Amino acid sequence: MYFTSETTSNGVSxxxxxxDGISGLLRSPIGVTRRRPLALLGHGGGRHKSTQGLVARARCYVTRCSVAAAAIDAPGHGDRQSxxxxxxxxxxxxxxxxxxxxIDPLIAxxxxxxxxxxxxxxxxTLDALQDLDHVDASGPVGFWGVxxxxxxxxxxxxxxxxxxxxVFGCAGHETLTEAAAQVTVPVEFPLQWDDELVPRDSGLALSDGFASREKTLHANPGRHAGIPAFELESSxxxxxRHLVRDLDAPQARR
Structure with a gap:
């Protein structure tokens, strides 16, 4: 993993x-000496690691949860060649x-x-990030991506x-049923009730298909790109709750 530069602002590095040819961004809290949990952020279609919404989300997680947050460009997106x-x-x-x-069959x-x-x-990328001094190699890892x-x-x-x-959402079950059945970790699932790209029944079926004992469905009115801003605070x-709970307690062990 090769870092090309570093900038700092408002408590965030x-x-x-x-x-390995993958372009990414790592954000970390400034001045925190203990190894921190990691949040992985996946961008949307046609977007990239530096999309405004993803940047705001990463900074929120870093400053409010004191975790490290990493995003990479998906194949054919951002700095990656199509x-x-x-x-x-x-x-x-x-x-x-x-x-x-x-267009949903083509997208699927x-x-x-x-x-x-x-x-x-x-x-x-996760393996390489967990080798860094300020990332907890054995600690919890979160994934956000809709x-x-x-x-x-x-x-x-x-x-x-x-x-x-x-945190997953705004996606259907057609190509994800088998994988969802193997997911047992806590899941939060935002769903847009009037989604024009993902049929409602398909999104509900995916939410139902996770094998997680803890899963929460957040259904909001609106179209595909209209996830309410308050869902950021919820995530x-x-x-x-799941990445940093008890992390700083003396008896906590990961």
């Missing part, structure tokens, strides 16, 4: 990095929308390919035992 398959997908989406045809198929490439990248972030995050949580809590409380 921000360091861009590259790892493959021919990625380009064909983008062209197909544009064509379907131009004739007012549903592409999500399978995207996850197949991205899950091993997240696992490799929409395509869930398409990558759900199989990541199923495959990676280090992930101990997750922050969720991660505070």
């Amino acid at each position: 921000e360091r861009p990095f590259t790892h 493959t021919e398959q990625d380009k064909q997908f983008a062209a197909g989406i544009k064509e379907q929308m131009s004739v007012d045809e549903p 198929r592409h999500s399978v390919s995207l996850a197949a490439r991205a899950v091993p990248e997240w696992q490799s 929409s395509p972030g869930s398409a990558i995050g759900v199989p990541s949580a199923a495959a990676e035992p280090s992930i101990t809590a997750a 922050q409380r969720f991660f505070a």
Whole structure:
């Protein structure tokens, strides 16, 4: 893992990095000497690691939960070069929308390919991050990702035992049923009741499909991109509860 620079502001250190051709950003609290838990953040479709909303989320988790937060560009996004398959997908989406045809089947198929490439990248990045001095190598890890972030995050949580809590949502069950059944960690699941991209029944089926003993469904009115701002605070409380609870108590051991 190679860090290219560091900037600091309002109590947060921000360091861009590259790892095995993967571009990412790590944010950490300034002045905290103890090793901290880690939150992994997956961006949405057509977005990247430095999207405004993802930056705000990372800074929230760092300052309010005192965790380290990492985001990477998914294959074909941000600083990553698009493959021919990625380009064909983008062209197909544009064509379907131009004739007012549903795009969710196309998104579902592409999500399978995207996850197949991205899950091993997240696992490799996680291993490298946990080797850092200020990240707890054996501590809890959270994953936040909705929409395509869930398409990558759900199989990541199923495959990676280090992930101990997750926020997923705005995704359907069609390609994630098998992976969801292997997820046993606490899950918070925001769902948009009037989602134009993910049919409501499909989102409800995915939420129901997690094997977690603790899972909470947050259903809000609105379209796919209309997740209410207060869900950020809810996810922050969720991660505070599952990642940092008792972390600073003398008797706590991870």
